[in-house]
Amino acid sequence: MSTLATFRESYxxxxxxxxKIAIASLLVLVVLFSSAIFAPLIxxxxxxxxxxxxxxxxxxxxxxxxxxxxxxxxxxxSQGRDMLSTMIYGMRISIIIGLGxxxxxAFLGVLIGLFAGYHGGRLDAIFMRAADVQLSFSYLMVxxxxxxxxxxxxGVSRFGxxxxxxxxxxxxxxxxxxxxRTVRASVLAERKKEYVEAARVAGFTSSRIILSQIFPNxxxxxxxxxxxxxxxxxxxxxxxxxxxxxxxxxRPSLGxxxxxxxxxxxxxxxxITILPGALLVVLVLSINLLGDFLRDVFNPKLYKG
Amino acid sequence: xxxxVIRRVIQALIVIFIISVIGFAVKQSxxxxxxxxxxxxxxxxxLQEFRETLGLNDPWYxxxxxxxxxxxxxxxxxxxxxxxxATEVILEKAPATLELVFVxxxxxxxxxxxxxxxxxIRPNHFLSRILMSGSIVGVSIPVFLTAIMMIYVFxxxxxxxxxxxxxxxxxxGGWDSGLLTVDGWRHILMPSIALSSIxxxxxxxxxxxxxxxxLESEYIKFAxxxxxxxxxxxxxxxxKNTLLPVITVGGVQLGVTIAFTILTETVFQWQxxxxxFMEAVERSDSPLLVAYLMFVGIVxxxxxxxxxxxxxxxxxxxxxxxxxx
Numbered sequence: 032m033s034t035l036a037t038f039r040e041s042y043x044x045x046x047x048x049x050x051k052i053a054i055a056s057l058l059v060l061v062v063l064f065s066s067a068i069f070a071p072l073i074x075x076x077x078x079x080x081x082x083x084x085x086x087x088x089x090x091x092x093x094x095x096x097x098x099x100x101x102x103x104x105x106x107x108x109s110q111g112r113d114m115l116s117t118m119i120y121g122m123r124i125s126i127i128i129g130l131g132x133x134x135x136x137a138f139l140g141v142l143i144g145l146f147a148g149y150h151g152g153r154l155d156a157i158f159m160r161a162a163d164v165q166l167s168f169s170y171l172m173v174x175x176x177x178x179x180x181x182x183x184x185x186g187v188s189r190f191g192x193x194x195x196x197x198x199x200x201x202x203x204x205x206x207x208x209x210x211x212r213t214v215r216a217s218v219l220a221e222r223k224k225e226y227v228e229a230a231r232v233a234g235f236t237s238s239r240i241i242l243s244q245i246f247p248n249x250x251x252x253x254x255x256x257x258x259x260x261x262x263x264x265x266x267x268x269x270x271x272x273x274x275x276x277x278x279x280x281x282r283p284s285l286g287x288x289x290x291x292x293x294x295x296x297x298x299x300x301x302x303i304t305i306l307p308g309a310l311l312v313v314l315v316l317s318i319n320l321l322g323d324f325l326r327d328v329f330n331p332k333l334y335k336g
Numbered sequence: 337x338x339x340x341v342i343r344r345v346i347q348a349l350i351v352i353f354i355i356s357v358i359g360f361a362v363k364q365s366x367x368x369x370x371x372x373x374x375x376x377x378x379x380x381x382x383l384q385e386f387r388e389t390l391g392l393n394d395p396w397y398x399x400x401x402x403x404x405x406x407x408x409x410x411x412x413x414x415x416x417x418x419x420x421x422a423t424e425v426i427l428e429k430a431p432a433t434l435e436l437v438f439v440x441x442x443x444x445x446x447x448x449x450x451x452x453x454x455x456x457i458r459p460n461h462f463l464s465r466i467l468m469s470g471s472i473v474g475v476s477i478p479v480f481l482t483a484i485m486m487i488y489v490f491x492x493x494x495x496x497x498x499x500x501x502x503x504x505x506x507x508x509g510g511w512d513s514g515l516l517t518v519d520g521w522r523h524i525l526m527p528s529i530a531l532s533s534i535x536x537x538x539x540x541x542x543x544x545x546x547x548x549x550x551l552e553s554e555y556i557k558f559a560x561x562x563x564x565x566x567x568x569x570x571x572x573x574x575x576k577n578t579l580l581p582v583i584t585v586g587g588v589q590l591g592v593t594i595a596f597t598i599l600t601e602t603v604f605q606w607q608x609x610x611x612x613f614m615e616a617v618e619r620s621d622s623p624l625l626v627a628y629l630m631f632v633g634i635v636x637x638x639x640x641x642x643x644x645x646x647x648x649x650x651x652x653x654x655x656x657x658x659x660x661x
Contacts, residue, residue, distance in 0.1 A: 164351050167640045169591030179617045180362050266478055270599060273480050296488045308481040316476035
């Protein structure tokens with residue numbers, strides 16, 4: 032109860048109530064995330080069940096078009112799968128990969144950032160150089176190379192089976208430098224403060240100082256970064272799947288749906304590719320808008336440098 | 337300064353070394369060169385003998401040194417698909433990608449500078465507000481989706497622009513250019529707009545943020561106090577100092593651009609390096625894959641090093657902070 036009360040008096044809640052865009056994007060996100068979580072209950076069809084797919088139903092336009100039927104609200108794709116259901120399940124995979132990748136990169140980056148920043152010295156220099164170099168290659172580039180090489184090594188069919196954990200690993204490993212840099216910067220600022228000095232005098236071990244004293248004070252930049260990184264991870268996954276380096280077409284994510292529908296726009300079947308695309312944009316945009324809001328609240332100067 | 341240059345060059349060499357090790361590892365683990373050359377109707381003994389003459393039974397470090405020695409001479413093996421040296425294939429495909437990057441950089445420069453400066457000078461103008469909210473929408477739309485939507489509207493629905501290929505090309509001494517014919521320009525228009533679509537909002541925001549920060553600084557206040565005209569303060573004093581960080585970020589964005597050329601070229605079937613790379617992935621053409629990886633890696637290391645050196649030259653604090661770490 033008391034934590035709720037402090038939250039209601041906080042600056043975060045105060046600014047949130049006054050920001051219409053933030054409220055709208057949070058609402059959209061809640062709707063999207065809960066439909067992803069409850070996909071089996073919400074989706075009218077199960078796109079993974081071959082029994083429910085009839086090739087005769089392929090390429091039916093959305094209900095409001097001339098040849099559309101209300102049986103398939105958003106039409107069907109080239110294999111006769113209901114677009115709405117496929118999109119909900121696709122978004123579910125995109126979100127799982129996005130969140131998983133961000134958890135992994137946060138874990139790696141925060142740990143490296145905390146310890147490298149606190150201890151400094153040679154290890155710190157090596158990690159930060161590595162982060163610089165990796166950033167200069169751009170995370171998407173690194174991710175594309177990693178998955179291209181791995182796909183060539185394990186072969187396309189086996190690759191499809193391990194695609195979800197693999198994409199989480201690839202996107203997680205290609206983006207840890209963002210976290211490491213942000214966390215290290217705030218550790219460097221915190222390290223000189225008196226409470227750390229006091230903890231050291233009291234005889235705390237350095238890992239205890241890092242984890243229980245400094246870490247909590249780096250949480251707000253981590254939170255801000257995490258929202259943006261989820262958007263980035265979802266975008267990266269979509270790009271990889273679009274290139275055919277990600278989710279296979281029988282378990283599509285939003286990216287592979289866009290990829291599989293692409294050739295059909297030439298025959299006028301725009302909905303197969305444009306609808307999942309629009310869903311992807313709405314998802315990424317509302318995460319980005321929320322991230323913008325959080326950044327303004329927590330630290331207006333955080334990303335200026 | 338000399339110490340800074342030496343340190344930076346050593347770092348670049350280390351990165352190139354790591355890239356070569358990765359390239360070598362990929363080459364070793366993808367595909368079997370003996371199988372590619374002989375087919376299946378060869379006995380195990382003959383295979384073993386063949387492996388021996390090719391040096392595939394040597395320890396890996398001997399093979400690595402051989403790989404590196406050949407790579408320095410520009411020999412990265414023959415492409416399985418094209419049956420030609422991989423470096424030759426890459427040099428043949430490079431002009432298409434370079435022209436695409438060139439035209440989209442032109443688009444970015446021509447639009448981002450005036451728009452960014454304008455929204456910094458007049459932050460409350462309604463156009464600036466539209467630009468700022470528009471740019472976050474722009475960042476949220478993936479490049480390949482922009483490309484697909486453009487194809488749907490301008491090629492499928494309106495039939496104004498071609499949806500794939502480079503169109504009519506003119507050969508100038510080994511460089512096949514599409515920039516000299518009207519047809520070539522019609523083909524390059526959509527891909528280059530798609531490629532610039534995600535960078536443009538980033539650069540508008542960056543230029544705006546930098547310009548606003550510069551406008552707050554002391555020497556600008558002094559320039560106002562001296563009674564200089566608006567124009568002089570904005571475009572001569574403030575703008576000059578805005579450009580420096582923009583150039584560095586521009587250099588770093590090269591990697592992002594290359595990643596996005598892969599996406600753009602795939603959508604438009606643009607016969608450049610990115611399209612070639614994706615084809616090589618599908619065909620498990622490992623020599624070509626490795627060659628592309630090494631080529632792009634080295635180009636990026638060289639560009640980043642040069643950008644860093646330029647930055648160190650104009651901004652001495654970088655050199656000093658680099659020395660202490």
